[in-house]
Amino acid sequence: MSEQDDNAFELRSRALFHDSVEGLDMRIRSRLTQARSAALEAAATRRPWALGWKLWTPAAGVTAAAILGVVLWMGSPLHHQAGTVADAQSSFEDLDLLASSDEGSGDALDMLQDDIDFYDFADKSANPGPAA
Amino acid sequence: MARFGTLNTAWMVWDSPAPAPEGVVLEYTRELEKFLAEIERRAFRMAQVALRDADDALDVVQDAMLKLTRSYASRPSAEWRPLFYRILENGIRDLQRRRTVRKRVMTWLPGPKEDPDSEAQDPLENVADAAPAIPERLMQAQAMEQLEQSLRALPARQREAFMLRNFEGMDVAETASAMACSEGSVKTHYSRAVHALRDQLGEVW
Numbered sequence: 001m002s003e004q005d006d007n008a009f010e011l012r013s014r015a016l017f018h019d020s021v022e023g024l025d026m027r028i029r030s031r032l033t034q035a036r037s038a039a040l041e042a043a044a045t046r047r048p049w050a051l052g053w054k055l056w057t058p059a060a061g062v063t064a065a066a067i068l069g070v071v072l073w074m075g076s077p078l079h080h081q082a083g084t085v086a087d088a089q090s091s092f093e094d095l096d097l098l099a100s101s102d103e104g105s106g107d108a109l110d111m112l113q114d115d116i117d118f119y120d121f122a123d124k125s126a127n128p129g130p131a132a
Numbered sequence: 133m134a135r136f137g138t139l140n141t142a143w144m145v146w147d148s149p150a151p152a153p154e155g156v157v158l159e160y161t162r163e164l165e166k167f168l169a170e171i172e173r174r175a176f177r178m179a180q181v182a183l184r185d186a187d188d189a190l191d192v193v194q195d196a197m198l199k200l201t202r203s204y205a206s207r208p209s210a211e212w213r214p215l216f217y218r219i220l221e222n223g224i225r226d227l228q229r230r231r232t233v234r235k236r237v238m239t240w241l242p243g244p245k246e247d248p249d250s251e252a253q254d255p256l257e258n259v260a261d262a263a264p265a266i267p268e269r270l271m272q273a274q275a276m277e278q279l280e281q282s283l284r285a286l287p288a289r290q291r292e293a294f295m296l297r298n299f300e301g302m303d304v305a306e307t308a309s310a311m312a313c314s315e316g317s318v319k320t321h322y323s324r325a326v327h328a329l330r331d332q333l334g335e336v337w
Contacts, residue, residue, distance in 0.1 A: 005330070006326055006330070009326065009329070009330055010298055010326065012275075013279055013298060013299075013329070014298050014299060014301075016272060016275055016276045016279060017174075017177065017276070017279075017298075017299045018299075019272055019276070020177055020273075020276050021173045021174055021177050024173055024176070024177070028173075028176065028186065028190070029173070031190050032172045032173065032176060032190070032193065033169075035172070035190065035193060035194035035197055036165065036168045036169060036172060036197060038194070038197075038198070039168065039194070039197035039198045039200070039201045039202075040161060040164060040165055040168070040201060042198055042201060042202060043164070043201035043202055043205055044161065
């Protein structure tokens with residue numbers, strides 16, 4: 001099959017198809033026109049609402065984010081207490097002390113060990129068990 | 133009057149507090165209408181070739197029109213054609229799937245195996261035309277019928293590529309966009325379709 005034959009086939013099939021399109025009866029043409037009108041009408045009635053929604057969504061998102069930001073800021077300790085930056089700094093220092101005691105003196109571990117001994121003692125006092 | 137590239141621009145104007153000039157809105161409604169009017173008959177015939185049923189073809193064309201105008205009319209007008217045909221082809225495939233399922237169900241059900249959706253044949257369809265058929269027209273109609281049968285026998289993607297490239301006159305890029313595949317795939321599908329059709333129809337056709 002040559003390329004020329006392919007071209008002739010393509011031309012013929014196209015011509016036949018277009019003849020068949022031109023030969024469509026009035027019933028089909030009329031129904032296609034009705035379908036087109038219905039589609040355009042549907043689009044026209046939907047447009048303002050749809051576009052309004054599209055325009056308002058980003059604006060509403062930005063507003064909601066702004067309100068949330070204000071609420072969080074108003075509720076935070078930073079807003080309620082004056083000199084809060086210094087307080088926050090002292091809290092960090094407390095944490096630092098704890099951390100350093102873990103690393104250096106081992107006070108915290110001793111304290112934990114004391115607690116375990118105490119709980120062991122309390123458990124034995126509550127349940128004395130059979131005398132040896 | 134300055135022309136806008138898309139219908140979306142017209143809608144922006146339409147939706148703005150200051151109402152758009154009626155002429156601008158009308159112009160873009162006309163643009164969409166012109167596009168649909170220009171494409172609808174070919175789209176219908178393509179759907180009819182694939183579905184073998186005029187009413188089903190009308191339904192899928194109408195659905196495609198509605199979806200395009202509702203969801204994609206804001207796209208640049210150059211994109212309408214591939215988008216429309218993609219929607220149309222999806223509609224055709226959905227309908228074919230539903231038919232397959234319905235056929236399977238019908239084979240399991242007792243009673244007549246007729247399709248419940250099929251309507252009684254219109255007696256007027258059997259009435260011969262008063263004017264004698266012109267032999268040439270008759271031969272053309274027969275040739276088209278043969279072509280349609282051969283097209284239905286093709287795999288869906290090959291049929292789609294052939295109809296979009298040959299019947300609709302789309303270029304490779306536009307066809308690739310409509311078929312949601314690469315340009316290379318379009319060329320392959322199209323070439324296979326042409327050879328398969330020629331094999332089926334023979335040299336005489």
